[in-house]
Amino acid sequence: MRVAILGCGYVGLELGRQLVAAGHDPVGVRRSEAGVAAIRDAGFQAVRADVTDADSLSAVPDVDAIVFAASSGGRGADAARNVYVEGLRTAVRAFGGRENPPEKLVYTSSTGVYGDHDGGWVDEETPLDPTTEKTRVLVEAERVALEEAPKHGIxxxxxxxxxxxxxxxxxLSRYxxxxxxxxxLNMIHRDDAAGAVRFALEEADEDVLLAVDDEPVSKWAFADWLADECGVDHPEKRTVEERLAAGDLSTPAQRRLRTSKRCSNELLRGLGYEYAYPTFREGYRDAVDAFRAQADE
Known part of the structure; x- marks a missing residue:
């Protein structure tokens, strides 16, 4: 299977490595020369193109599937809409209009689309309730993926x-x-994020998959576990009200702070995906070992 990874960055590079190992043919796409060089260093084909520019996407060869993992670079909602919504729409139309269009699209979104559930559980069937402009953009982009791609047979x-x-x-310093x-905290290790996308390409035929590890964890419990593992004192704790009272957070940051939920991976697990790092305990082991080694120097 030949797969174009549009926005082949942090997760995309690992996805490409996993696809190569599984006998597939990934093509990484980035808009910067440095990004293209990183793809080549990872050991697979690289193409320089921009998802918001249909003409540039003509440089990408025909593929069996596309993965849209482009980033807006942490900028505001307008930049996010340009990449996630307009860029995705451009890519779907550009590849869908080819003589040999891809059969599959995987669009990488975020659990931020769920909004606040007061610590309750959410899954693929939970209604979306984005609370920030950027997460509303992500919901809009999901609609592009789910509604427009099928019009092109994808x-x-x-x-x-x-x-x-x-x-x-x-x-580590944050905690x-x-x-x-x-x-x-709802987390997933980079390798399993890439693994979930690879699984969606190879085996899953679901409209939506939630990519999260086995154990959503209280930030306080995680911070204390991490401190114990690193051999340092437990950090100071603050309630949401105490943090908000400091008055130094932007409105979007306040909204994020007020959102609390636990994300379920029951569907992904049930379909047969096997995690490399089932929880933070396995996933943070290398970081903890490196911290302790540095402290012993």
Missing amino acids: NPTVVRFAGLYGPDRYR VDGPVTEGY
Whole structure:
């Protein structure tokens, strides 16, 4: 299977490596020369193109499937809409209009589309209730994937990622140094995020899949576990009300702080996906070992 990974960044590079190992033929697509070089370093074909520019996408060869994992670079809602909504629409039309269009699209979204559930459980059937402009953009992009791709004969799957972590993104200081605000963490290791997309390409035929590990965890409990593993004192804890009272958060940050939920991976598990890192305990082991080794120097 030849797969174009549009926006072949943090998860996309790992996905490409997994696809190569599984005998597939990935094509990584990035808009910068540095991004293209990173794809080549990962060991598979690279093409320089921009998802918002249909003409540039003509440089990407015909493929059996496309994965849309482009990033807006952490910028605001307008930039996000340009990439996630307009970029996705451009890509669907560009590939769907070919003589040999792809059969499959996987669009990578976020569990942020659920909004607040007061610590309750959510799954693929839970109604969406985005609370920020950016998550409303993600919901709009999901509609593009699920409604427009089939018009071009492309079968879509939306994979909603929980919080990504892994190499270069462990952010231990956020929890070890504190203070830590209450709430739940829903996480997935980079390798399993890529693995969930690979599984969606190879085996799953669902409209939506939630990509999260086995154990949503209280931020306070996670911070204390991490401190114990690293051999340091437990960090300071703050309630949501205490953190909001500080008055130094933007309105979107306040909304994010007020959103609490636990995401279920029951569907992905039930379909047969096997996790490399079932919980944070396995996933953070390398980071903890590196922290302790540095502390012993």
